[in-house]
Amino acid sequence: VNDIDLEQVRSRHGFHKVRVARVQAETHDAATFVLALEPDQRSLFSYQPGQFCTVRVRIGDEEHLRCYSMSSSPATDRDMALTVKRVPGGRVSNWLIDQVREGDLLELSPPAGSFCPRGGDRPIVAFCGGSGITPVMSIIRAELHSGRRPVRLLYANRDRSSVIFAGALKQLAAEHPDRFELRFHHDEDSGLVKGAEIREFLAGQTDIDAYVCGPAAFMDLVETALIETGVDPHRIEVERFDRPIAGHADPGSIPSRGKAPETVTIIFEGTTHLIPYQVGDSLLATARRGGLAAPFSCEAGNCATCMARVVRGSAEMRVNDALTDDEVAAGWVLTCQAVPVTAELTVEYERL
Numbered sequence: 001v002n003d004i005d006l007e008q009v010r011s012r013h014g015f016h017k018v019r020v021a022r023v024q025a026e027t028h029d030a031a032t033f034v035l036a037l038e039p040d041q042r043s044l045f046s047y048q049p050g051q052f053c054t055v056r057v058r059i060g061d062e063e064h065l066r067c068y069s070m071s072s073s074p075a076t077d078r079d080m081a082l083t084v085k086r087v088p089g090g091r092v093s094n095w096l097i098d099q100v101r102e103g104d105l106l107e108l109s110p111p112a113g114s115f116c117p118r119g120g121d122r123p124i125v126a127f128c129g130g131s132g133i134t135p136v137m138s139i140i141r142a143e144l145h146s147g148r149r150p151v152r153l154l155y156a157n158r159d160r161s162s163v164i165f166a167g168a169l170k171q172l173a174a175e176h177p178d179r180f181e182l183r184f185h186h187d188e189d190s191g192l193v194k195g196a197e198i199r200e201f202l203a204g205q206t207d208i209d210a211y212v213c214g215p216a217a218f219m220d221l222v223e224t225a226l227i228e229t230g231v232d233p234h235r236i237e238v239e240r241f242d243r244p245i246a247g248h249a250d251p252g253s254i255p256s257r258g259k260a261p262e263t264v265t266i267i268f269e270g271t272t273h274l275i276p277y278q279v280g281d282s283l284l285a286t287a288r289r290g291g292l293a294a295p296f297s298c299e300a301g302n303c304a305t306c307m308a309r310v311v312r313g314s315a316e317m318r319v320n321d322a323l324t325d326d327e328v329a330a331g332w333v334l335t336c337q338a339v340p341v342t343a344e345l346t347v348e349y350e351r352l
């Protein structure tokens, strides 16, 4: 890969300083960061409803990468906005809400992700919990503005004070009474959402495009109820916000078709490391096992923050929703998704 290619890769997947135009409190524990893109950043940051950006922050001596979805919609909002909800004990969400103010610069990588509306005329039925409303708000705004499909949303929260965009959602429902059905679920009234409530909300309608985003247990429950009711699993889009905690869980073993190497060579921050390879481990898991603080965020093949370049041998990815064909041809892989398929493998991380 020559220098020009690396600059292209950095531009597409690296981090760019973006100014915060406004911080809007949404609830006691959530805030929206409205961003002021420079004119020369606008095309790089053009996005589809439902996509996210990765934020890179330095807190003390540590650098953190986290994904945050756009709550704005390209069709209805001049400015791009991210909405962040506090996570108890969470490092980045709390830091963003407590520290970032109007005029500050955030480091963001360009939009990514495939939790986006597909074409067609099936009704859109969305199920969200808590901060899971963020990408769905973007999708709903876009569809009600430019599309013709009916949209329905079941939005679950612990209590009334935690409902993000309550006013905006009610306003959309008032503006589109024939097309937008809105239902709030508050645990404080009736406990956690149950499968029966999901089935009842579906009302037997199975030929839909479903969008699901929320806490892991909520998403599992919704997915199961939708499939049991007869919704085609291929028409259910899910966006997982939770990710494994580094060192506590790995993304699961990836079957390899090739010959597994005994060691993988990883060049990280200019130093070469020979790390024993365990069959089924991703390259990211291997780097971690070798004690390297390799970058990652979504661990789902969406964000590209974990990308590195194979300089010897080859590796295959389980999922790639982030790299272009020319990047893959140039040897780039998503290390969270890649396993070696040659007896020797050397992979090099570049600072993006």
Ligand SMILES: Cc1cc2nc3c(=O)[nH]c(=O)nc-3n(C[C@H](O)[C@H](O)[C@H](O)COP(=O)(O)OP(=O)(O)OC[C@H]3O[C@@H](n4cnc5c(N)ncnc54)[C@H](O)[C@@H]3O)c2cc1C
Binding pocket: 052, 066, 067, 068, 069, 070, 083, 084, 085, 086, 087, 088, 089, 090, 091, 092, 093, 094, 113, 131, 134, 135, 239, 240, 241, 242, 243, 245, 297, 298, 302
């Ligand atoms: C594609 C995608 C889109 C997303 N969009 C949004 C969005 O629009 N809005 C939004 O608010 N969030 C979104 N998220 C989630 C977001 O990226 C962060 O994961 C979230 O803000 C929590 O980050 P944090 O740094 O605050 O928490 P972390 O510090 O990562 O902690 C998360 C949780 O793990 C616990 N924990 C951390 N380390 C350990 C440990 N070593 N042992 C035990 N427990 C531990 C913490 O106590 C906490 O409960 C999205 C995630 C993805 C993948």
Ligand code: FES
Binding pocket: 295, 296, 297, 298, 299, 300, 301, 302, 303, 304, 305, 306, 307, 322, 334, 335, 336, 337
């Ligand atoms: S961590 Fe997001 S693609 Fe690998």
